[in-house]
Amino acid sequence: MEKRATIKDVARLAGVSISTASLVINGKEGVTDKRRKMVMDAVEALSYQPDNAARNLRTSETKMIGLLIPDVRNSFYGEITEYIRREVESYGFFLIIGITGNSANEKKYISEFISRKVDGVIWVPQLTYVKDVKHMKKLDAYHIPYLFLAAEYEQSNAPFVMCNLKRGAYLMTRYLLERDIRDIRLLVGDKRVDATYISGYRKALEDENMEFAEGKVYESSYHFEDVQKLAMEILKDKPEAIMTNSDFTACAVLQAAQMKGVSIPGELSVCGYDDVIYATISQIPLTTVRQPIERMCKMAVNNLMNLLRYGVMPDSVILEPTLVIRDTVRR
Secondary structure, three states, rough: OOOOOOOOOOOHHOOHHHHHHHHOOOOOOOOOHHHHHHHHHHHHHHOOOOHHHHHHHHHOOOEEEEEOOOOOOOOOOOOOOHHHHHHHHHOOOOEEEEEEOOOHHHHHHHHHHHOOOOOEEOOOOOOOOOOOOOHHHHHHHHHOOEEEEEOOOOOOOOOOOEEHHHHHHHHHHHHHHHOOOEEEEEEEOOOOOOHHHHHHHHHHHHHHHOOOOOOHEEEOOOOOHHHHHHHHHHOOOOOOEEEEEOHHHHHHHHHHHHHHHHOOOOEEEEEEEEEEHHHHOOOOOEEEEOHHHHHHHHHHHHHHHHHHHHHOOOOEEEEEEEEEEEOOOOO
């Protein structure tokens, strides 16, 4: 008896990833016409038919996907939530959300997701370093697939979809240096969690034969008032630029500069990260690093569906960032 073709066979013949093959087979966007044709040609050549029996075995009746998100005050996470909701619903599933904030809440929401018998979990890690991740094993014990989005926990081998955060910080630092801006401060939330941003900043400085100074990297909570207060202290040193790891944080820096009477970008350049709504509605349009948020979310949902429907463990994905030049950096 001839062996039935699988989605892996289609992807292999088309020369694309399983994720791309799945997007085409499920009629989703985000694939070039050329790759779409390659996949459809492979489907025809292999007489591929989705294995509905296998789908039914791997998909429970709840049709629910859990989303763990650390914060909703930051528009970055709001955009993620909306894009995930749309994509999950396009597959006929429903989204339930856990706003974690800290590791204790992560544990509680994991237990709640298990009790509700979710089919899978998309997990956006929290904003501070987590040492104990034993609660992940609960999902494994109940055979609930999960993957990380936008960041990862270094203690886990679960697949993730995220942006190349180090590359983004490197590009922004180089952009400032090319404008002869040398005294650049970096403001992050948690130095261990945000080590990738710091490493990109550091590499750009070292490529210009400049010394990296630990004292020019600052750590703050993600409360707007706390960032604003810290920025006021940094401004006493009269730096040439303050880079941040989010547009939300950058807006707090802009507010502090305005309160101190520091002109932007004449006396101070300010850079964000993410390119969410704050970047365009702040008092001065913000120079920032764009993460491909919508694409990241679509890939995360598609990869989770591949796990549910085909039992295919996806590869981790790192997408590239781009600079968005606006008005908060002197030219």
